[in-house]
Amino acid sequence: xxxxxxxxxxxxxxxxxxxxxxxxxxxxxxxxxxxxxxxxxxxxxxxxxxxxxxxxxxxxxxxxxxxxxxxxxxxxxxxxxxxxxxxxxxxxxxxxxxxxxxxxxxxxxxxxxxxxxxxxxxxxxxxxxxxxxxxxxxxxxxxxxxxxxxxxxxxxxxxxxxxxxxxxxxxxxxxxxxxxxxxxxxxxxxxxxxxxxxxxxxxxxxxxxxxxxxxxxxxxxxxxxxxxxxxxxxxxxxxxxxxxxxxxxxxxxxxxxxxxxxxxxxxxxxxxxxxxxxxxxxxxxxxxxxxxxxxxxxxxxxxxxxxxxxxxxxxxxxxxxxxxxxxxxxxxxxxxxxxxxxxxxxxxxxxxxxxxxxxxxxxxxxxxxxxxxxxxxxxxxxxxxxxxxxxxxxxxxxxxxxxxxxxxxxxxxxxxxxxxxxxxxxxxxxxxxxxxxxxxxxxxxxxxxxxxxxxxxxxxxxxxxxxxxxxxxxxxxxxxxx
Numbered sequence: 454x455x456x457x458x459x460x461x462x463x464x465x466x467x468x469x470x471x472x473x474x475x476x477x478x479x480x481x482x483x484x485x486x487x488x489x490x491x492x493x494x495x496x497x498x499x500x501x502x503x504x505x506x507x508x509x510x511x512x513x514x515x516x517x518x519x520x521x522x523x524x525x526x527x528x529x530x531x532x533x534x535x536x537x538x539x540x541x542x543x544x545x546x547x548x549x550x551x552x553x554x555x556x557x558x559x560x561x562x563x564x565x566x567x568x569x570x571x572x573x574x575x576x577x578x579x580x581x582x583x584x585x586x587x588x589x590x591x592x593x594x595x596x597x598x599x600x601x602x603x604x605x606x607x608x609x610x611x612x613x614x615x616x617x618x619x620x621x622x623x624x625x626x627x628x629x630x631x632x633x634x635x636x637x638x639x640x641x642x643x644x645x646x647x648x649x650x651x652x653x654x655x656x657x658x659x660x661x662x663x664x665x666x667x668x669x670x671x672x673x674x675x676x677x678x679x680x681x682x683x684x685x686x687x688x689x690x691x692x693x694x695x696x697x698x699x700x701x702x703x704x705x706x707x708x709x710x711x712x713x714x715x716x717x718x719x720x721x722x723x724x725x726x727x728x729x730x731x732x733x734x735x736x737x738x739x740x741x742x743x744x745x746x747x748x749x750x751x752x753x754x755x756x757x758x759x760x761x762x763x764x765x766x767x768x769x770x771x772x773x774x775x776x777x778x779x780x781x782x783x784x785x786x787x788x789x790x791x792x793x794x795x796x797x798x799x800x801x802x803x804x805x806x807x808x809x810x811x812x813x814x815x816x817x818x819x820x821x822x823x824x825x826x827x828x829x830x831x832x833x834x835x836x837x838x839x840x841x842x843x844x845x846x847x848x849x850x851x852x853x854x855x856x857x858x859x860x861x862x863x864x865x866x867x868x869x870x871x872x873x874x875x876x877x878x879x880x881x882x883x884x885x886x887x888x889x890x891x892x893x894x895x896x897x898x899x900x901x902x903x904x905x906x907x908x909x910x911x912x913x914x915x916x917x918x919x920x921x922x923x924x925x926x927x928x929x930x931x932x933x934x935x
Contacts, residue, residue, distance in 0.1 A: 456600050456752055460761045464600065467765025468772070471634045472618050493554070495702045498633055500712035503699035503777065505719040506632020508535050508690070509639065510774020511589035514767050515596075516858030517724045518747035521731025525668035527679060528731060529724040531862065534683045536721025538690025543713030546691055548706035549881045556701055558694050558877065559789040565880040566892035573893070574873055575789040577900050578694055579782045581869025583846055585693075586778040588861035590850035593771040596748050596764075605854060609847045612772075616843045619776040632777075635769035636719055642763035646755055647726020650733040663736045681914035688916065689866030692873045695781030744858065775843060783839035791834055864907065864915075871919020872900035875927050883931060891930040899923035 495503070513532045520528035555561055558578065563571025590612065597608040654660050667673035690696060703709035727747060734746035741749050747767065751760040876892045903919035 457757070459757055460752060460764070461600060463758060463761025464765045464768065467638065467762050468615070468768055471638075471769050472615075474634060493702060494704050495699075495708075496704060497708055497712045497715055500699050500703045500709065501715035501719065502632030502634075502636065503702065504539065504632070504696050504712065504716035505636050506770075506773040507695050507699070507777030507781075508539075508716070508774070509636065509720050509723050509770050510585075510778075511592045511771050511858050512585075512862040513720065513723050514639070514643075514727050514770050515592035515744065515747050516588065516862065517727040518731035518734070518750075519592075519743040519858055521728040522735035522741075522743040522746045525665070525670065525673055525732060526728050527671055527673045529671065529728045530679055530683050531686060532721055532724030534686030535690055536717040537683075538687040539696075539713050539717035539720065541687065542691055542696070542700070543710045543717065546697075546881065547700050547703075547709040547713045550697060550700055551703055551706040551709040554701075556698070556788050557785050558692070558697055558873070559785055562873070562876060562880060562892075563789070565884060566876065566887065567889040570876070570889065570893050570896060571789055573896055574876075575785045577872055577896070578692070578869050579785055581689075581865045581867075582693060582695060582778050582782050583842065583849075584861045584865035584868065586775050586782075586842065586846035587849045587853070588858050588865065589771045589774040589778075590847045591854065591856065591858050591861070592744055592748075593768065593775070594847070594850055594854065595742075595744055596768065596771075599745065599748065600764075605851055609851050612775075613844050613847050615768075616772050616775045616779070616847075617840055619772050632773055635766055635773055638762060638766035639723065639770055640719070642759060642766055643723065643726040645759060646751060646763055647729045649755070650726070650750065651729040654729060654733050654736065660733065660736050664732070668732060678914075681917065685866040685870065685914060685916040686862075688870040688874050688920075692870045692877060693781065694785050695777045698781055698784060775846060779839045779842040779846065782842045783835050786838050787835040791838075867914060867916035867919065868900070868903055868907075871903040871916050872896040872923060875920065875923045879927060879931065886931045886934040887927055888930055891926045895923045895926035898926070 509532075513535065517528045517531055520531075550561065553561055553564070555564070557575070559571040559575035562574050590609075593612050594605055594608045597603070597611050598605055601608070601611075654664070672679060700709045700713065703712060730750045731743075731746050734741055734750050735743070738746075738749065748764060751763045751767070754760075755763065873896065876887065876895055879887045879892075899919040899922040902922040903915040906913065906915040906918045
């Protein structure tokens with residue numbers, strides 16, 4: 454595929470405009486809370502933009518088209534699951550979580566089930582979210598390589614730099630502003646491109662005649678597998694720090710709930726035009742690598758201006774998704790592990806100093822205290838973790854090039870949901886009914902069960918194995934309390 458200079462210029466200009474707005478928003482960020490939750494002053498557009506900008510990434514766009522090229526319309530289930538998950542979040546989870554005025558899911562779990570639970574959930578959630586970031590890195594590396602005619606290694610470096618520019622400075626505020634702009638671009642351009650692809654598929658006999666049977670059947674294929682993946686996405690949306698973090702940034706609980714509904718309306722339909730493009734490319738250009746179905750269609754089958762802007766939007770969807778997911782990991786590891794360890798260390802030092810001064814009969818209150826740039830230091834650590842997460846996700850994608858994008862998304866949803874969903878739900882809707890020990894054992898053993906299913910290649914979705922083990926520890930405890 455040859456890409457003209459004009460197309461590259463339009464793509465780069467689209468990306469640069471959105472990044473400039475995000476960097477401009479970053480100028481007001483000077484603290485850890487400003488970076489992670491935007492100062493808790495965000496309205497519906499910023500919160501919805503932060504959520505939709507993160508969940509509409511590689512899986513919702515390029516991954517959906519990739520899968521649709523071989524399986525048909527059933528590839529749409531990923532974004533359907535995302536939308537349903539956000540609707541459930543808006544109905545039941547957004548308000549109670551926002552009322553806590555916390556920053557992370559592990560903080561909420563630690564508040565209900567103890568420190569061990571919080572630390573463990575932070576680590577497990579980070580690993581699961583990292584796999585989602587890998588899912589967006591895979592197509593991004595392919596696309597950058599094709600656009601600029603370079604190998605995968607320099608393409609990976611360019612991707613890391615672009616993602617860092619998107620979220621490194623402004624955090625949640627930049628992600629919210631960038632999410633709004635990129636969704637406007639994707640909605641308009643993909644609606645046009647998807648309509649044109651769908652029109653050709655439905656009305657051109659030369660195209661429709663080569664489509665396999667069941668192409669437009671949402672339940673085509675293994676129904677149990679489809680429903681299992683759908684469930685893993687729905688539950689994963691409710692347990693992911695990157696989405697809940699946007700909820701925590703809302704100005705009040707009602708704003709958080711409305712923003713979740715808005716994000717659902719934005720993200721749910723996006724998969725349909727991408728699936729139609731994938732179906733068209735699978736029928737007309739079966740020689741094209743499936744992961745490049747959407748980029749090739751936009752750059753060869755669409756007008757130069759429309760295709761260039763649309764590709765810029767697709768690249769922004771990938772960049773924004775990686776940035777938002779990395780921001781979630783950075784916030785959890787910084788607030789739940791680094792911050793807690795630092796506070797504990799300072800407390801021990803103060804305690805030792807007090808003992809030494811007591812032995813010397815010196816009043817500790819008379820010792821002058823120096824101003825310490827604590828918040829700035831913690832902000833720097835959060836940014837560093839975000840940057841390292843971006844680089845790690847890109848590296849994993851680089852060494853696993855050629856793998857299925859949605860495989861990483863579904864695996865991610867299963868791993869971060871199996872051990873966290875039920876304890877989180879009990880903490881919200883049945884607070885005080887689960888003991889700390891039961892919750893901790895539930896998290897540890899359910900996560901281990903899900904990992905065993907994955908690495909042993911056992912039949913069945915790892916999410917359900919994890920949920921079953923989790924329920925074995927939580928439900929009896931709940932019933933005893935009742």
